[in-house]
Amino acid sequence: MARGVGRDHEGKRTAIRKGAAGYFAQHGFDRASMAGAAKACGVSKALVYHYYDSKEALLFDIVNAHLTELVDVVEAAENDGVRGLIGAILLAYADADAEHKLQLDALGVLDDDMRAPLVALQRRLVVILSTALADVAPDLDKQRLHATTMSVFGILNWYYMWHRPNKGLSRAEYSELAADFVLGGLRAL
Protein backbone atom coordinates (compact mmCIF):
# COMPACT_ATOMS: atom_id res chain seq x y z
CA MET A 1 0.00 0.00 0.00
CA ALA A 2 0.60 3.69 0.00
CA ARG A 3 2.73 6.30 1.68
CA GLY A 4 2.41 8.88 4.46
CA VAL A 5 3.48 12.48 4.18
CA GLY A 6 6.59 13.31 2.24
CA ARG A 7 10.14 13.31 3.57
CA ASP A 8 10.30 16.89 4.71
CA HIS A 9 6.69 17.95 4.76
CA GLU A 10 6.96 20.11 7.86
CA GLY A 11 10.22 21.63 6.72
CA LYS A 12 8.76 22.74 3.41
CA ARG A 13 5.70 24.05 5.17
CA THR A 14 7.95 26.12 7.39
CA ALA A 15 9.85 27.40 4.36
CA ILE A 16 6.60 28.57 2.80
CA ARG A 17 5.56 30.12 6.08
CA LYS A 18 8.82 32.06 6.39
CA GLY A 19 8.90 33.13 2.76
CA ALA A 20 5.29 34.20 2.76
CA ALA A 21 5.72 36.07 6.04
CA GLY A 22 8.41 38.28 4.55
CA TYR A 23 6.41 38.88 1.41
CA PHE A 24 3.19 39.57 3.29
CA ALA A 25 4.87 41.94 5.72
CA GLN A 26 6.58 43.82 2.92
CA HIS A 27 3.47 44.42 0.85
CA GLY A 28 0.79 44.25 3.52
CA PHE A 29 -1.40 41.18 3.77
CA ASP A 30 -4.32 42.49 1.74
CA ARG A 31 -2.25 43.85 -1.12
CA ALA A 32 -0.03 40.80 -1.23
CA SER A 33 -1.25 38.13 -3.63
CA MET A 34 -0.92 34.41 -3.26
CA ALA A 35 0.78 34.29 -6.64
CA GLY A 36 3.36 36.76 -5.37
CA ALA A 37 3.84 34.86 -2.15
CA ALA A 38 4.38 31.66 -4.08
CA LYS A 39 6.92 33.31 -6.34
CA ALA A 40 8.71 34.74 -3.29
CA CYS A 41 8.96 31.17 -2.01
CA GLY A 42 10.10 29.87 -5.38
CA VAL A 43 7.13 27.55 -5.82
CA SER A 44 3.86 27.56 -7.72
CA LYS A 45 0.67 28.98 -6.31
CA ALA A 46 -0.99 25.59 -6.54
CA LEU A 47 1.69 24.15 -4.27
CA VAL A 48 1.00 26.72 -1.60
CA TYR A 49 -2.60 25.57 -1.70
CA HIS A 50 -1.32 22.03 -1.36
CA TYR A 51 0.11 22.98 2.04
CA TYR A 52 -2.48 25.54 3.12
CA ASP A 53 -6.22 25.63 2.68
CA SER A 54 -6.52 29.35 2.16
CA LYS A 55 -4.72 32.65 2.29
CA GLU A 56 -6.12 33.25 5.75
CA ALA A 57 -5.02 29.82 6.96
CA LEU A 58 -1.50 30.71 5.87
CA LEU A 59 -1.61 34.00 7.74
CA PHE A 60 -2.95 32.25 10.80
CA ASP A 61 -0.14 29.72 10.76
CA ILE A 62 2.46 32.46 10.42
CA VAL A 63 1.16 34.48 13.33
CA ASN A 64 0.27 31.48 15.45
CA ALA A 65 3.76 30.01 15.15
CA HIS A 66 5.28 33.38 15.96
CA LEU A 67 3.10 34.06 18.97
CA THR A 68 3.57 30.54 20.30
CA GLU A 69 7.34 30.91 20.26
CA LEU A 70 7.06 34.38 21.72
CA VAL A 71 4.94 33.12 24.60
CA ASP A 72 7.53 30.42 25.26
CA VAL A 73 10.34 32.93 25.45
CA VAL A 74 8.37 35.32 27.62
CA GLU A 75 7.28 32.59 29.98
CA ALA A 76 10.90 31.56 30.34
CA ALA A 77 11.68 35.14 31.38
CA GLU A 78 8.66 35.37 33.61
CA ASN A 79 10.70 35.72 36.79
CA ASP A 80 13.30 38.08 35.38
CA GLY A 81 11.30 41.20 36.16
CA VAL A 82 10.25 44.04 33.89
CA ARG A 83 13.73 44.55 32.48
CA GLY A 84 14.11 40.88 31.67
CA LEU A 85 10.72 40.72 29.95
CA ILE A 86 11.35 43.80 27.85
CA GLY A 87 14.71 42.39 26.84
CA ALA A 88 13.18 39.04 26.01
CA ILE A 89 10.47 40.53 23.81
CA LEU A 90 12.76 42.94 21.99
CA LEU A 91 15.80 40.72 21.59
CA ALA A 92 14.65 37.16 21.26
CA TYR A 93 12.86 37.79 17.98
CA ALA A 94 15.29 40.08 16.27
CA ASP A 95 14.71 38.15 13.04
CA ALA A 96 10.94 38.04 13.25
CA ASP A 97 10.05 41.61 12.41
CA ALA A 98 7.92 40.44 9.51
CA GLU A 99 5.97 38.02 11.66
CA HIS A 100 5.56 40.65 14.34
CA LYS A 101 4.16 43.17 11.87
CA LEU A 102 1.73 40.63 10.47
CA GLN A 103 0.45 39.98 13.96
CA LEU A 104 -1.17 43.40 13.82
CA ASP A 105 -2.72 42.84 10.38
CA ALA A 106 -4.06 39.47 11.38
CA LEU A 107 -6.46 40.73 14.01
CA GLY A 108 -8.25 42.91 11.51
CA VAL A 109 -8.40 40.32 8.76
CA LEU A 110 -9.02 36.92 10.32
CA ASP A 111 -12.51 35.92 11.31
CA ASP A 112 -13.40 35.13 14.91
CA ASP A 113 -12.62 31.42 14.76
CA MET A 114 -9.05 32.09 13.79
CA ARG A 115 -8.60 35.31 15.71
CA ALA A 116 -9.65 33.87 19.05
CA PRO A 117 -6.63 31.61 19.66
CA LEU A 118 -4.27 34.39 18.64
CA VAL A 119 -5.93 36.80 21.02
CA ALA A 120 -5.65 34.15 23.73
CA LEU A 121 -1.90 33.95 23.16
CA GLN A 122 -1.60 37.72 23.24
CA ARG A 123 -3.56 37.80 26.46
CA ARG A 124 -1.03 35.47 28.05
CA LEU A 125 1.68 37.97 27.17
CA VAL A 126 -0.39 40.77 28.62
CA VAL A 127 -0.97 38.89 31.86
CA ILE A 128 2.71 38.09 32.31
CA LEU A 129 3.86 41.64 31.65
CA SER A 130 1.03 43.05 33.72
CA THR A 131 2.02 40.88 36.68
CA ALA A 132 5.62 42.00 36.42
CA LEU A 133 4.55 45.63 36.29
CA ALA A 134 2.31 45.16 39.33
CA ASP A 135 5.27 43.83 41.27
CA VAL A 136 7.09 47.11 40.72
CA ALA A 137 4.05 49.34 41.24
CA PRO A 138 1.81 47.46 43.67
CA ASP A 139 -0.37 50.48 44.45
CA LEU A 140 -1.89 50.75 40.96
CA ASP A 141 -5.57 49.95 40.73
CA LYS A 142 -6.76 47.50 38.11
CA GLN A 143 -7.75 50.01 35.47
CA ARG A 144 -4.52 51.94 35.76
CA LEU A 145 -2.46 48.78 35.72
CA HIS A 146 -4.15 47.74 32.50
CA ALA A 147 -3.67 51.13 30.90
CA THR A 148 -0.03 51.09 31.93
CA THR A 149 0.48 47.59 30.56
CA MET A 150 -0.96 48.56 27.22
CA SER A 151 1.25 51.65 27.19
CA VAL A 152 4.30 49.45 27.59
CA PHE A 153 3.09 47.22 24.78
CA GLY A 154 2.66 50.38 22.76
CA ILE A 155 6.32 51.17 23.24
CA LEU A 156 7.39 47.65 22.34
CA ASN A 157 5.08 47.11 19.38
CA TRP A 158 5.76 50.52 17.96
CA TYR A 159 9.46 49.71 17.87
CA TYR A 160 8.92 47.56 14.80
CA MET A 161 7.33 50.52 13.06
CA TRP A 162 10.11 53.05 13.35
CA HIS A 163 13.27 51.05 13.87
CA ARG A 164 15.51 50.57 10.83
CA PRO A 165 18.18 47.86 11.10
CA ASN A 166 21.72 49.21 11.43
CA LYS A 167 20.48 52.71 12.13
CA GLY A 168 20.41 54.42 15.49
CA LEU A 169 20.54 52.49 18.71
CA SER A 170 21.08 48.76 18.55
CA ARG A 171 18.33 46.49 19.75
CA ALA A 172 20.23 45.78 22.96
CA GLU A 173 20.82 49.47 23.63
CA TYR A 174 17.18 50.30 22.99
CA SER A 175 16.13 47.44 25.21
CA GLU A 176 18.02 48.98 28.13
CA LEU A 177 16.67 52.45 27.39
CA ALA A 178 13.11 51.17 27.17
CA ALA A 179 13.48 49.31 30.45
CA ASP A 180 14.89 52.39 32.18
CA PHE A 181 12.07 54.46 30.76
CA VAL A 182 9.35 52.06 31.82
CA LEU A 183 10.74 51.50 35.31
CA GLY A 184 11.11 55.25 35.78
CA GLY A 185 7.59 55.77 34.59
CA LEU A 186 6.24 53.18 37.00
CA ARG A 187 7.87 54.97 39.91
CA ALA A 188 5.91 58.10 38.98
CA LEU A 189 2.47 56.48 39.05
Added chain:
Amino acid sequence: MARGVGRDHEGKRTAIRKGAAGYFAQHGFDRASMAGAAKACGVSKALVYHYYDSKEALLFDIVNAHLTELVDVVEAAENDGVRGLIGAILLAYADADAEHKLQLDALGVLDDDMRAPLVALQRRLVVILSTALADVAPDLDKQRLHATTMSVFGILNWYYMWHRPNKGLSRAEYSELAADFVLGGLRAL
Protein backbone atom coordinates in the same frame (compact mmCIF):
# COMPACT_ATOMS: atom_id res chain seq x y z
CA MET B 1 -21.96 81.73 -19.97
CA ALA B 2 -21.50 79.25 -17.25
CA ARG B 3 -21.20 78.77 -13.52
CA GLY B 4 -18.55 78.03 -10.87
CA VAL B 5 -18.64 75.19 -8.42
CA GLY B 6 -21.92 74.31 -6.75
CA ARG B 7 -23.30 75.96 -3.67
CA ASP B 8 -21.81 73.69 -1.06
CA HIS B 9 -19.08 71.90 -2.93
CA GLU B 10 -16.57 71.89 -0.09
CA GLY B 11 -19.21 70.89 2.43
CA LYS B 12 -20.24 67.86 0.43
CA ARG B 13 -16.60 66.96 -0.09
CA THR B 14 -16.10 67.08 3.65
CA ALA B 15 -19.16 64.92 4.20
CA ILE B 16 -17.76 62.28 1.88
CA ARG B 17 -14.39 62.55 3.59
CA LYS B 18 -15.92 61.99 7.02
CA GLY B 19 -18.20 59.21 5.93
CA ALA B 20 -15.50 57.40 4.04
CA ALA B 21 -13.06 57.78 6.93
CA GLY B 22 -15.35 55.88 9.25
CA TYR B 23 -16.02 53.19 6.70
CA PHE B 24 -12.36 52.83 5.75
CA ALA B 25 -11.24 52.68 9.36
CA GLN B 26 -13.84 50.09 10.23
CA HIS B 27 -13.01 47.69 7.41
CA GLY B 28 -9.39 48.58 6.75
CA PHE B 29 -8.50 50.61 3.70
CA ASP B 30 -7.60 47.73 1.42
CA ARG B 31 -10.63 45.61 2.19
CA ALA B 32 -12.99 48.57 2.03
CA SER B 33 -14.49 49.11 -1.42
CA MET B 34 -15.39 52.38 -3.03
CA ALA B 35 -18.93 51.09 -3.53
CA GLY B 36 -19.17 50.45 0.21
CA ALA B 37 -17.71 53.83 1.05
CA ALA B 38 -20.22 55.51 -1.24
CA LYS B 39 -23.10 53.62 0.34
CA ALA B 40 -21.85 54.60 3.80
CA CYS B 41 -22.03 58.21 2.65
CA GLY B 42 -25.47 57.73 1.12
CA VAL B 43 -24.34 58.55 -2.40
CA SER B 44 -23.41 56.69 -5.55
CA LYS B 45 -19.92 55.49 -6.30
CA ALA B 46 -19.81 57.66 -9.41
CA LEU B 47 -20.44 60.73 -7.29
CA VAL B 48 -17.48 59.95 -5.08
CA TYR B 49 -15.39 59.90 -8.25
CA HIS B 50 -16.88 63.27 -9.10
CA TYR B 51 -15.29 64.69 -5.97
CA TYR B 52 -12.17 62.55 -5.84
CA ASP B 53 -9.91 61.29 -8.58
CA SER B 54 -9.12 57.95 -7.02
CA LYS B 55 -9.41 55.83 -3.91
CA GLU B 56 -5.91 56.87 -2.90
CA ALA B 57 -6.70 60.55 -3.42
CA LEU B 58 -9.62 60.14 -1.03
CA LEU B 59 -7.43 58.47 1.58
CA PHE B 60 -4.84 61.19 1.16
CA ASP B 61 -7.40 63.91 1.71
CA ILE B 62 -8.72 62.19 4.83
CA VAL B 63 -5.31 61.79 6.42
CA ASN B 64 -4.00 65.11 5.19
CA ALA B 65 -6.93 67.02 6.66
CA HIS B 66 -6.58 65.14 9.92
CA LEU B 67 -2.84 65.65 10.24
CA THR B 68 -3.11 69.31 9.30
CA GLU B 69 -5.60 69.95 12.08
CA LEU B 70 -3.53 67.87 14.47
CA VAL B 71 -0.41 69.88 13.70
CA ASP B 72 -2.38 73.06 14.34
CA VAL B 73 -3.51 71.87 17.74
CA VAL B 74 -0.09 70.60 18.70
CA GLU B 75 1.61 73.79 17.59
CA ALA B 76 -0.85 75.73 19.73
CA ALA B 77 0.24 73.61 22.70
CA GLU B 78 3.89 73.86 21.78
CA ASN B 79 4.81 75.80 24.91
CA ASP B 80 2.69 73.81 27.32
CA GLY B 81 5.35 71.22 28.00
CA VAL B 82 5.19 67.47 27.72
CA ARG B 83 2.00 67.17 29.73
CA GLY B 84 0.26 69.77 27.60
CA LEU B 85 1.31 68.12 24.37
CA ILE B 86 0.20 64.68 25.45
CA GLY B 87 -3.11 66.12 26.53
CA ALA B 88 -3.52 67.97 23.26
CA ILE B 89 -2.82 64.91 21.15
CA LEU B 90 -5.03 62.58 23.17
CA LEU B 91 -7.92 64.92 23.89
CA ALA B 92 -8.27 67.35 21.03
CA TYR B 93 -9.18 64.62 18.54
CA ALA B 94 -11.42 62.47 20.61
CA ASP B 95 -13.75 62.18 17.63
CA ALA B 96 -11.10 61.41 15.06
CA ASP B 97 -10.18 57.86 15.98
CA ALA B 98 -11.05 56.69 12.49
CA GLU B 99 -8.84 59.27 10.84
CA HIS B 100 -6.06 58.51 13.28
CA LYS B 101 -6.18 54.81 12.50
CA LEU B 102 -6.15 55.47 8.78
CA GLN B 103 -3.02 57.52 9.20
CA LEU B 104 -1.17 54.29 9.87
CA ASP B 105 -2.62 52.49 6.86
CA ALA B 106 -1.88 55.41 4.58
CA LEU B 107 1.87 55.19 4.85
CA GLY B 108 1.90 51.64 3.62
CA VAL B 109 -0.54 52.21 0.79
CA LEU B 110 0.11 55.62 -0.74
CA ASP B 111 2.91 56.07 -3.24
CA ASP B 112 5.79 58.41 -2.53
CA ASP B 113 4.24 61.51 -4.07
CA MET B 114 1.32 61.37 -1.69
CA ARG B 115 3.16 59.92 1.27
CA ALA B 116 5.81 62.60 1.35
CA PRO B 117 3.63 65.53 2.52
CA LEU B 118 2.02 63.34 5.17
CA VAL B 119 5.39 62.25 6.46
CA ALA B 120 6.41 65.90 6.51
CA LEU B 121 3.43 66.72 8.74
CA GLN B 122 4.24 63.79 11.01
CA ARG B 123 7.82 64.97 11.23
CA ARG B 124 6.63 68.33 12.51
CA LEU B 125 4.80 66.55 15.30
CA VAL B 126 7.91 64.53 16.07
CA VAL B 127 10.07 67.65 16.21
CA ILE B 128 7.69 69.47 18.53
CA LEU B 129 7.36 66.56 20.94
CA SER B 130 11.05 65.81 20.72
CA THR B 131 11.88 69.40 21.64
CA ALA B 132 9.56 69.29 24.63
CA LEU B 133 11.11 66.03 25.78
CA ALA B 134 14.60 67.46 25.41
CA ASP B 135 13.63 70.33 27.70
CA VAL B 136 12.84 67.86 30.45
CA ALA B 137 15.80 65.57 29.79
CA PRO B 138 18.53 67.81 28.39
CA ASP B 139 21.31 65.27 28.88
CA LEU B 140 19.97 62.80 26.31
CA ASP B 141 22.10 62.40 23.22
CA LYS B 142 20.47 62.65 19.82
CA GLN B 143 19.92 58.96 19.23
CA ARG B 144 18.46 58.37 22.66
CA LEU B 145 16.24 61.41 22.35
CA HIS B 146 14.87 60.10 19.08
CA ALA B 147 14.30 56.62 20.48
CA THR B 148 12.54 58.13 23.47
CA THR B 149 10.38 60.33 21.28
CA MET B 150 9.27 57.39 19.21
CA SER B 151 8.54 55.45 22.38
CA VAL B 152 6.19 58.20 23.50
CA PHE B 153 4.51 58.18 20.11
CA GLY B 154 4.20 54.44 20.55
CA ILE B 155 2.25 55.00 23.75
CA LEU B 156 0.02 57.61 22.16
CA ASN B 157 -0.60 55.88 18.85
CA TRP B 158 -1.20 52.53 20.49
CA TYR B 159 -3.97 54.07 22.58
CA TYR B 160 -6.26 54.02 19.55
CA MET B 161 -5.65 50.31 19.21
CA TRP B 162 -6.68 49.11 22.65
CA HIS B 163 -8.98 51.81 24.01
CA ARG B 164 -12.70 51.11 23.84
CA PRO B 165 -15.01 54.10 24.37
CA ASN B 166 -16.83 54.09 27.71
CA LYS B 167 -14.62 51.34 29.08
CA GLY B 168 -11.82 51.77 31.58
CA LEU B 169 -10.15 55.10 32.16
CA SER B 170 -11.57 58.13 30.43
CA ARG B 171 -9.46 59.89 27.86
CA ALA B 172 -8.70 62.68 30.33
CA GLU B 173 -7.69 60.24 33.06
CA TYR B 174 -5.48 58.31 30.70
CA SER B 175 -3.94 61.53 29.47
CA GLU B 176 -2.81 62.34 33.00
CA LEU B 177 -1.53 58.83 33.60
CA ALA B 178 0.39 58.83 30.33
CA ALA B 179 1.94 62.19 31.14
CA ASP B 180 2.97 61.00 34.62
CA PHE B 181 4.42 57.86 33.11
CA VAL B 182 6.38 59.67 30.42
CA LEU B 183 7.73 62.34 32.76
CA GLY B 184 8.74 59.69 35.27
CA GLY B 185 10.42 57.73 32.52
CA LEU B 186 12.36 60.77 31.35
CA ARG B 187 13.73 61.31 34.84
CA ALA B 188 15.19 57.82 34.75
CA LEU B 189 17.15 58.27 31.51
Added chain:
DNA sequence: CACAAAACCGACCGTTCGGTCAAGAGTATT
Protein backbone atom coordinates in the same frame (compact mmCIF):
# COMPACT_ATOMS: atom_id res chain seq x y z
C1' DC C 1 9.22 -3.87 -9.91
C1' DA C 2 4.50 -2.23 -9.28
C1' DC C 3 1.64 1.17 -7.76
C1' DA C 4 -0.69 4.44 -4.98
C1' DA C 5 -0.37 8.52 -2.86
C1' DA C 6 2.19 12.96 -2.33
C1' DA C 7 4.44 16.74 -4.58
C1' DC C 8 4.15 19.84 -7.97
C1' DC C 9 2.57 22.76 -12.01
C1' DG C 10 0.16 25.70 -15.95
C1' DA C 11 -4.10 26.98 -17.24
C1' DC C 12 -8.35 28.20 -16.05
C1' DC C 13 -12.82 30.16 -13.57
C1' DG C 14 -16.05 33.21 -11.01
C1' DT C 15 -16.07 37.22 -8.43
C1' DT C 16 -14.88 41.60 -6.89
C1' DC C 17 -12.91 45.87 -7.36
C1' DG C 18 -11.29 50.50 -9.10
C1' DG C 19 -12.62 53.29 -12.43
C1' DT C 20 -15.40 55.08 -16.72
C1' DC C 21 -19.31 56.60 -19.41
C1' DA C 22 -23.48 58.34 -21.31
C1' DA C 23 -27.32 60.52 -19.89
C1' DG C 24 -30.74 63.06 -16.98
C1' DA C 25 -31.79 66.61 -13.57
C1' DG C 26 -30.84 70.95 -11.36
C1' DT C 27 -29.07 75.73 -11.34
C1' DA C 28 -26.46 80.02 -11.87
C1' DT C 29 -25.45 83.20 -15.57
C1' DT C 30 -26.60 85.90 -19.91
Added chain:
DNA sequence: AATACTCTTGACCGAACGGTCGGTTTTGTG
Protein backbone atom coordinates in the same frame (compact mmCIF):
# COMPACT_ATOMS: atom_id res chain seq x y z
C1' DA D 1 -35.95 81.63 -22.03
C1' DA D 2 -31.72 79.87 -23.58
C1' DT D 3 -27.50 78.06 -22.27
C1' DA D 4 -23.66 75.92 -20.24
C1' DC D 5 -21.93 73.87 -16.56
C1' DT D 6 -22.31 71.09 -12.10
C1' DC D 7 -24.42 67.32 -9.77
C1' DT D 8 -26.01 62.80 -9.70
C1' DT D 9 -26.87 58.12 -11.21
C1' DG D 10 -27.06 53.02 -12.97
C1' DA D 11 -24.80 50.33 -16.06
C1' DC D 12 -20.73 48.89 -17.70
C1' DC D 13 -15.48 47.41 -18.41
C1' DG D 14 -10.84 45.40 -17.89
C1' DA D 15 -7.72 43.74 -14.53
C1' DA D 16 -6.44 41.24 -10.61
C1' DC D 17 -7.31 38.09 -7.20
C1' DG D 18 -8.42 33.74 -4.47
C1' DG D 19 -9.09 29.40 -5.48
C1' DT D 20 -9.71 24.98 -8.49
C1' DC D 21 -8.66 21.37 -11.81
C1' DG D 22 -6.52 17.96 -14.78
C1' DG D 23 -2.45 16.17 -15.39
C1' DT D 24 2.70 14.96 -14.79
C1' DT D 25 6.49 13.75 -11.93
C1' DT D 26 8.46 11.98 -7.81
C1' DT D 27 8.82 8.90 -3.96
C1' DG D 28 7.89 5.80 -0.28
C1' DT D 29 6.12 1.07 0.45
C1' DG D 30 4.74 -3.85 -0.35
